[in-house]
Amino acid sequence: MRSENETIHYRARFEIYPKRDGVDILGGVASIMLEWFARKEKNLAKRDADVFSKSHQLNAKMVRTLFSEGRLELPDGYDGGVGRVGRSSICTKSMIDEQGELKCWAFEYDEPDVRERFRHWHTSVGVSRKTGEKRCVVNIRITYYMMPGFIGKPPSTPPSTTPRFVRSIIEASGWAVCVGDTEVLHEECYLDANNFGQFKQSLLSTSRILPLVLITTDYKGATAVWDASELAQKVLGMANVYVFDWRNEALKKQTVFQLFRKGTPAYRYGCATATLRIYQPGVNLEDGDASVRHRFFKKDWIDEQRYGDKDGFVETLSRSLSRSFVTDEDDVVDVQDVKRKGYEQRLKSLNTRMEHLQQRMERAREEQRDHTPARDAGDEISYLREQLEAVRQDRDEWYKLAVEYSEQDSSASVEAINAAKIEAEAGLREAEDRIAEKDYRIDALQTDCNQLRKECNGLRQSVHVITSIKHLPTTLVEELDLVEKLWPSKVIVLDEARKSAGNFTGDFDEQWQILSSIPTTLWDIYFGESVQGDICERYRQETGFELALTETKLTKVNNALMRERVRRYRGQEIDVRPHIKGRSKNPKYAFRVHYYVDREHRLIVIGHCGGHLTTSGTQRIK
Template sequence: MADNVHFRCTFDVQPTIQSGVGFSELVGEIARWIRTKEGPSFDLDPTWMLKAGGGRRPDGKAVVTVDSLSESAETSKVDFWALRYDHQDAEFSPRRWFIDFGIVRTEPNNWRLATTVGNSLHPSYLGKEPGHLPATPPRVIKDLVSSSRFRCYAGSTELRGAPCVVQVGQADQLVRAIEDRGRACPLVYVSRTRLTGEPMIDPARLATTIVGAGVVYLAANTEVDEELEFLMVPREFRSPNGTVRVYAPGADFSLPQQAYRHRFFTRIQIEELTAAEVEGQIARALTRRQGWASVRSPVTSIDDIATRRRELRRATLQSQTDAASRDELLKLFEDENVRLSREVGTLTTDKEAIDQDVAERDMQIDELREALRRTEYESDYFRKDSEKARRELSAVTHAAEAARTIRQLPSSVADVVGLIERLHGDSVVFTDSARESAAASTLDDPAIAWECLHAAATVLPHLAFQIDGADLSQEFQNQTGFELSLTEGKLTKKDSKFADLRKVTFEGHEWDISAHIKHGVKAPKCLRVYFVSALT
């Protein structure tokens, strides 16, 4: 059996009045398609093609198996028929294709055709996993839908192999088609963009890809959107200006809460994803997932024929009372138990493989999340580092610009304060009272003020980050020659007037500036620089 579903569809087939064809012609369409792939010499004898039997290529690369069943033993008319055609991939030999056709007679001249195309890799294949294949219907489906001898329906909707163009004045027909309670397949509506008047995807290509599984309607021009609005189609159900919308069966415009079921792609989404990707997503959903269609068949493969035959035989035996019938019924139940046990074993193995795959994927997800956290941390670190580098570069640039504009050395403490602010504005800020104090300073040697404030701007920040307490004072004096005190003397602390002078308000916060750098004892050789570190 196939591991991967490639394409599937189910629809009703009936002959046209003019053709008068029957079941044998429907089977003949399938046989003709197989011969186009395997060559005219491939044995598809009608004597077994219409009943039961099989044929194979001498090299075993293609096998056809047929089985059928009549509901009544009194008639030879076939009510259930199935064919399996499996063959090796012509381009990738480890892949094998399985195509199942199931036909059920629903009326004397009406049949329900179920088609499933799947593929599997050889059980012992070891190598690079092949990529996912785009959904494509078998040619026989296209031929049946476009045939002049048959009509194909999904409920009340006639299937087509090309888009149905909605002309101006016919928008009401589109509305009726969407809301048709008998529609049993999805309907894809493709609108046109107001800017170019063209659709955002290729409707003909999409119609060919989903043939048998859905129908495509195309707006003739942008006026159709205006007509739909005039017809009072609720906004939740519209798809204007290049939007592509898939209307599931059972659409009801009077139920706005139902609108989410009818999925759509906007013009912007299609531009981002590309037309080919949107067409592929729609095709995969409609031709591989059964939730989009409401047509079902009791026979989709030769396995269903075997199951139905067992059910019919069991019903017959249960109505009989002789010993031979009871023994055969018991044997039938035993065989069914063996088959079901084998099926349970297969499903259990599949579940274990899926559970293991889920566990591995969960581990991969955890690893990816951890990698994402590391990346986010590193990104945040580098972002902060980059911001710091930009700030430092900006400060260096401003300092260099300030240095280029110096025409003479500072001649007063106020000049020194101004120059330090320009050169080290990224690390030192002076309050207004500090500038006033500098202007009133009686220090007779501006060079002392320069050395002291330069040390405060360059040496002190690095030491304050690395060293605390007495070690900081000692190390600062060792490197600069200036004394550093982190607190005031006892006499100053006792005098509340002096203590209040050591409190300043800056940018809405009160700061204690008891810490100070000092030089000399008496004027004009005395200098005191009171400060607070932002690190404290």
């Protein structure tokens, strides 16, 4: 759960390249974050606000392992977002790719402000890499927010700062930190004849995405901002800061006067004495009109922004750069992004499996079209048996895929589909037993062959229903349609049920559990081998949901209410009073399925699927 009032305090995104083989970037960043976290917790413990000592008595080695492997949750169950008032919270999560390598890792830490108890700081760090690449992408986001329940005037805006761990990451010796093709500087760079060429190359690079800040001095050596080092520190990782000494006449003529030549469009990109200029990506010195994108500020104006010992311009620039980020869909910033990456990887794997199954099914269809029945009946039966087994295996895999695609954690939905599979397998075993009993008798051979072909076609039709699904159900109406397609011999859905389903929004998982239990559990209760016992109790014991065969006395005496439970089916009026109840007690979200039992055709007829029909009780509530 994320807060709606989060304010960006610091935001950075950069790439890390190993300087030598064997450098573990992901592990290195995790170690830096663990050290930073430990230092934070040590300070919070002084105020009795830390999570580590209060939540678990874990040794340091165990914490390091859980932290680096992406399995740490303190307190238990915390998975990012809003923490607890006055307490810190932490979680890490990681994802392994198909080759078993760590693909991404994320860290979230929520801590209370030192002075404002209801203001919390939220630190998110994500590290990711593509399979086969040594380069890693690091995303850092620091925000602050007021905890839910706070009422009052918001506290003053905190001054801009750069987290210490950012400098630790940038200054680490085993790797190089870049933004695009620009290496990130860990401090301001004073330009001279030796390094001006690198500045020029970076400035004019068409692939540069990191802003460059150029500060010039006045003739007394004072920079446009009060403290260039402070500026470089506060925009660390968000921009590179360069300082040019305007007093050096020879250097000016050799460098800036040549780069921003007077009388050309490039002159409009220049940075005069005692000025600060911000060069955004995409500098084209031949397009003078575009120079307005790269704003400049004179020292006099910057000095006017000071208040006390604070440089207001530095604060403004730091916050502006933090807000200028646009997160890419491939970026991993927090724990939720790791979860999203895991889902995408799993979906890719499922799609690959589906493609292989579809190819296998197509080859089977081609083989069936080209098949010429054997003259020998025994050979033909053997062939049909092989086909029957192949179709059965395909059917099993399709059902497994359907369950995995649905991503339902509840075992009820899985059991419902497995029940259909078990039922089909029972039919197959019965057919195989009949073939064995007849012992290939000549007088029964044709009948057995026809029976096998019929069952093969039935199985292929079942598989076709699954393969024709373009996407898993996303609405209650689509769930109804899927149930009717999967079990056409057991369930029929009336138009009134679809209409009521279209007007209802509730617990999607609960709806599927109930609907999938109708052709399995409920159908077996009415038409299975054992039809003894109390229907309502048997259904409740097997599914956990309540079933009622009629309405209350007050509802039954109200003709208007009873007319809501009448439907037209096969030219006759039917009573759909029997109904299955969802677990919600709120009338607005109460899910109900009303049905009729067609004993002649052995069908469950669904007449209503959606919200609670009007009763004497709901009338009083209204």
